[in-house]
């Protein structure tokens with residue numbers, strides 16, 4: 001593992017402290033337990049664990065995973081082979097692990113949660129430094145909820161005070177579970193809201209559209225922009241998380257904490273799910289707003305389903321996912337026509353993709369093949385990424401990048417981290433992008449990205465006019 005740390009935060013110190021334990025044997029103990037409130041679990045011993053937590057919830061609540069305490073952090077900067085690198089480190093650790101998990105449930109036992117930067121070749125902004133290009137957490141304590149069933153996993157490195165006996169670990173978590181009640185935290189109060197360089201962004205959008213119109217080297221480019229919020233006090237991730245869970249039920253809710261905040265969002269877009277050899281992916285691209293009147297809302301959706309520009313924007317994503325997955329799947333099922341996926345502020349063209357993976361295909365490998373899809377990057381990928389680097393004039397960090405989890409059995413799920421923001425003390429940076437094709441109109445795209453800021457803004461107590 002590689003740590004470059006020009007920044008001396010508590011977070012990095014914590015990681016170094018844990019680092020000497022890398023050669024030790026991982027001991028993991030999982031049991032089914034009585035029902036536990038996931039937010040209560042997340043908030044347990046908050047003064048100790050803030051900055052060392054993660055939260056994951058897939059839509060409609062069938063799967064929730066909450067981790068507190070960092071047993072080990074996997075942090076990497078600028079690795080060309082970052083997807084295979086993390087897999088190698090993970091497998092090495094697991095090859096020496098002692099795992100006591102009588103359940104067959106995915107998402108239990110030793111598990112990594114984290115993600116990757118959007119573009120390891122972008123110029124890093126200071127605020128994204130602690131994330132590197134790969135950041136994964138192995139938690140000390142983890143709650144998994146699948147349907148109504150709850151499981152607790154405790155991970156420790158074997159040391160002189162602790163034997164491999166599961167009794168001892170069990171005692172630890174019995175003690176730990178005594179006070180798993182959620183409590184309310186203070187709502188953040190927004191003191192400033194600044195859309196960063198809108199005129200400059202519109203110029204970039206026009207430049208890209210012009211290029212799309214006049215050359216045949218590039219067909220689609222996704223450009224994003226940033227909104228900066230200031231608050232009168234440090235923002236508590238607990239609050240934003242609770243709001244997103246209530247407001248964005250059709251989306252994947254994720255939070256990866258750091259010492260001074262965290263990366264959080266509610267993404268409707270799965271990149272890949274792997275359960276045994278079943279693979280799911282999603283093409284989600286092409287957008288229109290919502291209307292309060294059901295009839296008008298339906299009209300908007302019907303328009304979107306027929307609109308040529310949006311259908312093209314969408315079709316390029318389907319095409320790329322098909323090409324990326326075909327070599328790794330025995331079967332691949334992709335419907336001919338997209339359907340609509342509606343979240344509270346926006347509706348999208350949506351094509352679900354399913355397949356059966358060939359043996360030896362790992363989830364990290366699939367993530368590496370799929371990222372970035374043209375819902376976040378463009379077509380062809382290389383040219384689009386170059387244009388994003390030249391025209392966007394910001395570092396996306398983990399925005400629009402793969403974020404998710406994998407368990408020790410190789411199951412897992414990654415989303416593309418859109419509708420997201422980085423919380424850093426009394427500031428938050430929200431991100432939103434749009435797929436540009438030759439027929440795009442800059443003002444319409446500005447409006448579309450405005451809508452895409454809404455879920456995070458609303459969860460932070462604001463709105464977008």
Ligand SMILES: C=C(O[C@H]1C=CC=C(C(=O)O)[C@@H]1O)C(=O)O
Nearest residue numbers: 285286287375418432433434435
């Ligand atoms: C890049 C984003 O959305 C993508 C996902 C769905 C629809 C999109 C669109 O219609 O442009 C984008 O490709 C974002 O929300 O920041």
Ligand SMILES: [Mg+2]
Nearest residue numbers: 286287434435
């Ligand atoms: Mg669009």
